[in-house]
Structures are given as C-alpha cells and as structure tokens.
Amino acid sequence: MVTIRDVAKKAGVSISTASYALNDSGPVSQETRQRVLKAAQELKYHPNANARHLRSSKTNTIGLIVSDLAGPFFSELIRGVQEKTLAADYDLMAISAIGGFDSTAAKFLKERRTDAIIIFAHNLDDGLIKSAARRDMPIVLIDRPIEGKYIINIKVDNFEGAYKATEYLISRGHEEIAYISGSEDSYDNEQRFEGYKAALEANGMKYNPDLIYRGNFVEAGGYAAAKLMISKGYVPRAIFAANDEMAIGAINAFGESGVKVGEDVAIIGFDDIRIARYVVPPLTTMRQPTYEIGCLAVNLVLRALAGDFPESKIMLPAELIIRRSCGE
Amino acid sequence: MVTIRDVAKKAGVSISTASYALNDSGPVSQETRQRVLKAAQELKYHPNANARHLRSSKTNTIGLIVSDLAGPFFSELIRGVQEKTLAADYDLMAISAIGGFDSTAAKFLKERRTDAIIIFAHNLDDGLIKSAARRDMPIVLIDRPIEGKYIINIKVDNFEGAYKATEYLISRGHEEIAYISGSEDSYDNEQRFEGYKAALEANGMKYNPDLIYRGNFVEAGGYAAAKLMISKGYVPRAIFAANDEMAIGAINAFGESGVKVGEDVAIIGFDDIRIARYVVPPLTTMRQPTYEIGCLAVNLVLRALAGDFPESKIMLPAELIIRRSCGE
DNA sequence: CTGTTAGCGCATTCAT
C-alpha cells in the first residue's frame, strides 16, 4: 500500500507538505504542489479513507438504512435520497436492517461509520436508534414514533390515509370491509389499523374482528389471506390491504379462483408501488410521497449536520389514487 | 465519545487488558474480564470502526456497486447478495455508481473502504476497476469484459440469450424484427445486439439498420421508440427490446395508441424483472438468473478473500420465459 | 512557504 509518506519521499518534501498539496489545505508553492501531485499520480496514491476518517472524525458519508435492500418499495425513496446526497457532495451508502441486532445497520448505528443516518425500517430496535443519535450523528427517522434530541422525525399520515381509504370504500356503498394487516409490531400498520377502525365508527359501522386477516406486509401474506377467504366460502365485498404488496397478492389469489376484482370484490392498497398500476385490474391505493420523503430527509440531514436541528415534526399526507380495483 | 481508554480507566485496568477482554483475544482472568465488560456496558462503549479498520487494515465489509440503487432490476440480485453476505457474517453496503468518476462508487474503489467489492454497473470506468483490484481487495465483476489478476468475472450469456430471443420470434413466423437498443456503450447491449444479428443471419434474413431504435435501457426510451414507430406510420410485426424496461415502455405506448401487443405486434424483452408478469399482456422475455448471480458473487468473493482465486470465467445462460406479449 | 510532531482510537508485541 502506498501511503502519503511514499509520495512525500518521492517528491522530496515532508509529509505535511504533501498533505497540504494533496488537499489544497495549506500554503504550498505552485511548484512543489505540482511535484507532489505528479508523484502521487505516478505512485497511484490514494488516501486511506479509514485513517482520514479516524483523524478527522468525519466520513462525509450519509447512511441510508432500509428494512430490506431488496424491497421494491424503496426504489423511489432511494432515488430521492440519492439525488440530493449527490448534489450536496456527500457519499451515500445503503444498508439493510435485516438481521436486527446483529445487522450491519445496527453496527453502523453504534460504530459511527457515517456522519448521519436516514432510517426507513421497522425492524430495528427503538433503544438502538435512540442511543445512537448524538449531536455528531443526527438521525432522520421516517415513520416511527421515536423521539429524541438528535432525532428528526418525518411521518406519513398513516392514520388519515387509512381513514380516507376506508371512507372511499364506504362512499362506494360497501358496508363490510375486511382489513389485511401488516406486521403487528409495525407502527405503520398500527396507525393504518386505527384509521380503518375510526372511519368505520365515524360512519356508524361496527368493527368486526372476523374481518381482520394477517398479512405481514408481503405479497404471499395477501395471497394467503385471500385464499383463506375463498376457502371459508366467504369473500367480503371490500378489502383494505395495509400495503400494496399484500393487495397484489390478494388480487393474484382472486384471479386464480375466478373472483373478479373490481366487480365481486373491491380492493384498495397503500403505498402506490410501481407495480400497482400494472396489475389487473390496476390497483386503487393511497400514495405515499416516497420520493419527496427521500429528498426531504436529505435536506434535514444536511441541516442537522450544519448544527441546525428543527423542532417541529413533519407530517406528510397520503393521497388517494383511484384506479380500477374498486370498480369503475 | 467514549473510547477504550475510558473503559479501561473505569475498570481499573490498562488499555491492552481492556482490549483483550473486549475482543476475547488475549489471556485475561474471568474476573477482570467481567469487570471490563461491565464498565463498557455502563459507559455504552462502542469501538470506533475507523480506528479498528485502520489498525487491522480490514473492514469485514463487502461493497456492492450497482449502476443505480433505485433501479428495479437489482432487487433480486441484492436479495441473493444480502443473504449470503449475512450468512458469512460479513457486512454489506450498497453503493451507487451514478456520477461516474466522482461517484461514491469510484471513491470506494480507490479508498479501500471495504474488503472486497461486487460490481454490477456499466457506468464505471474500466481503468478504475482494473487498478482497484488487488490481492487485498478482490473484485467480482458481473457482465463486463474486463479481465485482471484479482478480478473475477461472472457473465450472463447475452449473445446466446439474444440469439434465442430472436430465434423465438423467427420461429413464430416473423420476418421483420426491430431492435430497441440499450445504452450504446454498454457491453450487455453490444452482446445482445450481436446475438440478434447472428440469429437473423443464421436464418437467412438481412439485418436492416432502419429497424434499429435507440432506447438507453429505460422505460421512457422504449416508449419513445414505439411512439416513433407509430408516428412514422409503420409498426414492425415483431420487436426485440434489449431489456424489459424498454419493452414495457413500448407496450405502454402501443396501448395508448390502440396497437394490440401480442396480435398486431410481438414484443420480447430481456431480464425478467418483476413487473414483466404484470403488464398487459404479460411480457415474454429472457430471464437473467439474477438471484443466483448474487449468491454466486458472494461465494466467489469469500473464496477470494480467503486467497483462492479461481481461474475460470463463469458464464450463466439466460432462459426463455414465454408469456403472452408475442401472441398465444 | 516548509518541516517537525502530536495525536485520532485501537490492537498487539514485548516486558513484567
């Protein structure tokens, strides 16, 4: 490994001069400067990031933790984060929270491998997040109810979104609305479930536990739920799935069994993932402004890095996107 | 920041003893050990990753560089990589190559921030990759024709895949097959184009430059190409799109203009991304074994990290997935 | 303008 020492030697200067020249951070004559740069080039010198980070206790890097790197849901979010991070001349690393306590994400949180972190993951311990946030390591937390001094919260109004979704179904004349739930331990799911129940009550309808199905936020979960309905011989006229993945799973299951989505059964989802518009029939859903969230998250991170911690919590609305899965 | 020094002080031992106790890497009495561990816990001590990496010149981390973190295409690949990396007790960071020379990916390549790197990106300079590969920083390169001592190549047989795709169209009686091309500078695209031409020739058909459209591998590109065909008043009976994104763009464009895909025009894509099965009509395409590639890549990286560099180049086949976009 | 030097936090060798 070629170090700055080698460069200095080759250029016939001291280490510090080499460092100054390389980083353009001190008074160096043009001539020496050129000599150092040339030496560095010839030697193919590249600074050791770890040494630099250790010394400066900065990494110029923002970490983005998502619950599963492979999930389709994060595509838009990442796009937003990526654009803004790049524009601010920071580096970005995406990290998965799969594995919980032993995950790479957990390590990053503890070991300060980045200057700041954006978290959009439910499978990461509360305490971990709370204790990781410091002045020199701000955290932007998306859609989780953890508060703290150096934690900046961005939330989507899941309650209101679910309320609107349910009301939409009600407005179309449905009186019996099933709910396919996401992960039980998820804040998102909880809020959506509350919104669902609240809309029911507000419209004088009773909440019926028999109409609740477990789906765990994955396509297979929605599929299983729908199959269960079919096997029970009773398919409700309307279904609110706590996310699109599950809604799509249900649509597939109904498709296989000849149940006509949009006619026999109305389905609404949540998220507006990319496939939503391609399934048959196209899925009516509550759009989460993920791209905007990504951009916003980076803006806030950058401000926090500059020492400016905003007080207010940010709450973004979800938007009803009507397609055809609830009928024409 | 609490360092190992603080822990040592609190436990009433020297720094080295604390280090031994913490890492279980030296002779320490059970009693001292417990004392140190307790002190660390109370102080919420977490080792500084940079210092450790600097000292040990290892990071225990594998980097995955993709051309665009937000791309839907990488989902399956990432899933494979993620699983295997986790199983091997390594950490994983995903990095985007957007930005080329100034990208975070380029920096990682030069600055050794990971122990090894898997690259699935076409927007990263050849020279950069070549010069970054060293014994202590092996690179697994997917689908790019760069060879080197510490570079391990995994390729998908794009030529053969394109050949098969084209032949499938020919077998269905088509005599005029358009090609919507990907990025011109991409190796994938080049190979697919060659496969397309070879299949044409092998079947006594002439290659017609008028039937080549530029698409750049994105949905909008395929959309534009199809619109162009329509505006020219001439839609070929069959189209081979160099990837699914473009095929889907074309399908959308045709849908808007009332051209019936599967009847008026046959379209085949490449990749088999998730949406392929959801578009209408479902897209016939050449499946790339991305999940398998991801798993394989990690296996090879791990072997390389252990000093075992395989000689042979690996070539994986693409598989024809027949759905309905080329007719029943 | 340039060189000397002191750490950043940690792992580890060599004494004790």
Add this chain to the structure above:
DNA sequence: ATGAATGCGCTAACAG
C-alpha cells in the same frame, strides 16, 4: 495475567 509502548495513515497546530 497484566501493562507500557508502538504504530496503522493521516491532518493540523506549531515552529522555523
């Protein structure tokens, strides 16, 4: 079994 001391590669304060 434990501690003192060294250096990984780099930046920056200080001295010249």
